[in-house]
Amino acid sequence: MTYFIDGLATLFFGMLVTWRNLWRPKVTVRYPYQKRPVPPRYRGLFYLKWNEEKQRLNCVGCTLCAQACPTDVISMVKLGKGTNASVSEFTMDLGRCMFCNLCVEACPFDAIYMGPVYELASERRDACLFRITDLAQGGEEAVRKNIETIQRLMAEEEKAKPAATHPAGGHAE
Amino acid sequence: MPVSPEKQSTLSTVEILSQGMVINVGPQHPSTHGVLRLILTLDGEQILHCEPVIGYLHRGLEKMMERRPYRHNIPFTDRLDYLAALSNNLGICQCIERLGGVEVPERAKYIRVLLMELQRIASHLVFLGTFGTDLGATTMFLYAFRERELVLDLLEECTGARLTYNWIRVGGVPDDLPDGFAEKVLAFVKVFRQRLKEYDQLLTRNRIFRSRTQNIGVLPKDLALAYGTSGPVLRASGVAYDIRKVDPYEVYDRVEFDVPVFDRGDVWARYLVRMEEMHQSLRIIEQVLRDMPDGPVQTKLPKIFKPPAGIAYSRVESPRGELSFMMVSDGSPNPVRVHIRAPSFVNLSVLPCLLEGAKVADLVAILGSIDVVLGEIDR
Numbered sequence: 051m052t053y054f055i056d057g058l059a060t061l062f063f064g065m066l067v068t069w070r071n072l073w074r075p076k077v078t079v080r081y082p083y084q085k086r087p088v089p090p091r092y093r094g095l096f097y098l099k100w101n102e103e104k105q106r107l108n109c110v111g112c113t114l115c116a117q118a119c120p121t122d123v124i125s126m127v128k129l130g131k132g133t134n135a136s137v138s139e140f141t142m143d144l145g146r147c148m149f150c151n152l153c154v155e156a157c158p159f160d161a162i163y164m165g166p167v168y169e170l171a172s173e174r175r176d177a178c179l180f181r182i183t184d185l186a187q188g189g190e191e192a193v194r195k196n197i198e199t200i201q202r203l204m205a206e207e208e209k210a211k212p213a214a215t216h217p218a219g220g221h222a223e
Numbered sequence: 224m225p226v227s228p229e230k231q232s233t234l235s236t237v238e239i240l241s242q243g244m245v246i247n248v249g250p251q252h253p254s255t256h257g258v259l260r261l262i263l264t265l266d267g268e269q270i271l272h273c274e275p276v277i278g279y280l281h282r283g284l285e286k287m288m289e290r291r292p293y294r295h296n297i298p299f300t301d302r303l304d305y306l307a308a309l310s311n312n313l314g315i316c317q318c319i320e321r322l323g324g325v326e327v328p329e330r331a332k333y334i335r336v337l338l339m340e341l342q343r344i345a346s347h348l349v350f351l352g353t354f355g356t357d358l359g360a361t362t363m364f365l366y367a368f369r370e371r372e373l374v375l376d377l378l379e380e381c382t383g384a385r386l387t388y389n390w391i392r393v394g395g396v397p398d399d400l401p402d403g404f405a406e407k408v409l410a411f412v413k414v415f416r417q418r419l420k421e422y423d424q425l426l427t428r429n430r431i432f433r434s435r436t437q438n439i440g441v442l443p444k445d446l447a448l449a450y451g452t453s454g455p456v457l458r459a460s461g462v463a464y465d466i467r468k469v470d471p472y473e474v475y476d477r478v479e480f481d482v483p484v485f486d487r488g489d490v491w492a493r494y495l496v497r498m499e500e501m502h503q504s505l506r507i508i509e510q511v512l513r514d515m516p517d518g519p520v521q522t523k524l525p526k527i528f529k530p531p532a533g534i535a536y537s538r539v540e541s542p543r544g545e546l547s548f549m550m551v552s553d554g555s556p557n558p559v560r561v562h563i564r565a566p567s568f569v570n571l572s573v574l575p576c577l578l579e580g581a582k583v584a585d586l587v588a589i590l591g592s593i594d595v596v597l598g599e600i601d602r
Binding site (some may be wrong): 056057089091093118150152 | 291294295296297298299301362366369375379380381382383384387389397398401421424425428430431514
């Protein structure tokens with residue numbers, strides 16, 4: 051008998067909760083069509099910051115991010131020398147990436163950041179490989195401008211110091 | 224009981240039946256919460272013997288850590304207990320801090336405790352949801368995960384990730400809390416208090432749920448201590464043992480909270496301990512937000528961190544129990560030896576004792592109540 055009364059109470063209180071939740075606003079979104087806002091700190095796809103003022107990428111090719119990475123995601127080819135250096139190649143193998151933020155924290159030049167893009171799944175293996183043209187803010191245009199700027203700066207430096215060696219060009223593949 | 228092949232062929236039907244039937248649960252089973260395989264010997268509905276088989280998720284984490292500099296290892300610990308990644312981060316960071324004698328700023332300690340308790344709520348909500356589903360209360364899963372989403376949103380806003388946070392660093396936390404975070408957390412606390420009452424109405428006072436959990440899988444106090452269990456499993460058996468009280472770290476000695484203890488030792492008690500812990504976590508969160516001082520959140524460390532030679536041990540109360548890290552340093556940038564005491568591993572070892580004599584139908588209830596995470600067991 052107590053079981054019976056208890057069971058009825060269970061039903062009553064359970065339905066009470068259901069009734070209350072019936073009138074609450076729904077919490078789900080229709081995902082591929084609707085997307086929820088992403089917080090500013092979200093750790094999604096990387097981007098290399100473009101410096102509009104200097105017309106170049108902030109990256110100087112110091113490889114500190116590559117050293118900070120626990121899983122060897124980052125590889126780069128340095129372009130230029132000294133204070134005028136940048137990168138001609140910057141490749142990230144995101145198939146290995148843990149999105150742990152350590153490279154972003156290691157960067158002293160504010161060059162690499164993590165953005166709000168999160169839909170990175172692919173059917174192809176090579177889609178995990180992100181080259182500099184995918185990562186730089188402004189895409190291919192920015193990479194081209196970056197190389198031009200660095201070459202111009204190197205040439206200026208060359209003129210000021212005639213003893214310097216030949217400037218490194220863009221590494222054509 | 225193993226029988227030699229020669230004798231096997233001459234056994235009568237009765238003798239074969241009396242040997243018990245061997246069935247396999249897992250490794251891919253919806254109620255094992257990971258890749259756990261259980262070899263059960265049954266006599267009808269009764270479990271005579273249970274043999275857990277683990278190791279399907281083994282990644283050699285301890286060895287991997289020995290090959291990397293200290294601070295590179297923090298993101299790996301996210302993959303141990305993936306439902307409470309921040310607790311693991313804190314465990315290893317505390318260990319490295321002790322090894323190198325690093326001081327943590329006051330504000331960072333409070334932020335750590337705040338994140339830790341949010342993490343505990345998120346982890347217990349996963350337990351609640353999956354435990355409910357295991358026992359047939361599917362509604363609970365939806366409600367618990369709805370509230371878990373609120374916690375994950377908060378943690379995502381603070382850390383930038385939803386599951387593998389990696390937000391504790393040696394010497395503090397990488398960044399301060401975002402603007403308006405405290406108000407959002409307090410708003411969540413208010414909502415969640417009310418939702419906890421609803422859980423009680425829906426599940427705690429549910430007649431069927433109580434019948435399926437009370438006096439099932441009883442773990443006596445002496446057995447719990449003998450096996451070295453910790454966390455909610457131990458506290459449900461009547462031992463008031465919580466690292467936050469016994470060996471306070473960060474600012475747990477400055478906040479007021481109770482350690483829930485139940486004497487019954489059954490599945491029901493383990494469930495109640497976790498429900499009560501969520502209440503206590505809310506209390507801690509409120510106090511931490513009230514007392515949090517201003518100031519820096521991270522101590523500056525040299526680029527190549529080389530702690531002096533020595534050995535360090537640290538333990539934290541993760542949602543699953545006592546999580547400890549041991550590290551040995553010889554003065555080089557890499558640790559010589561890392562050992563992790565995973566609470567789930569020790570808690571799982573008690574499972575064969577609990578299952579002996581239990582019914583097959585109670586298997587998922589007992590296993591669910593131990594709340595194991597296989598990422599931590601296999602590591």
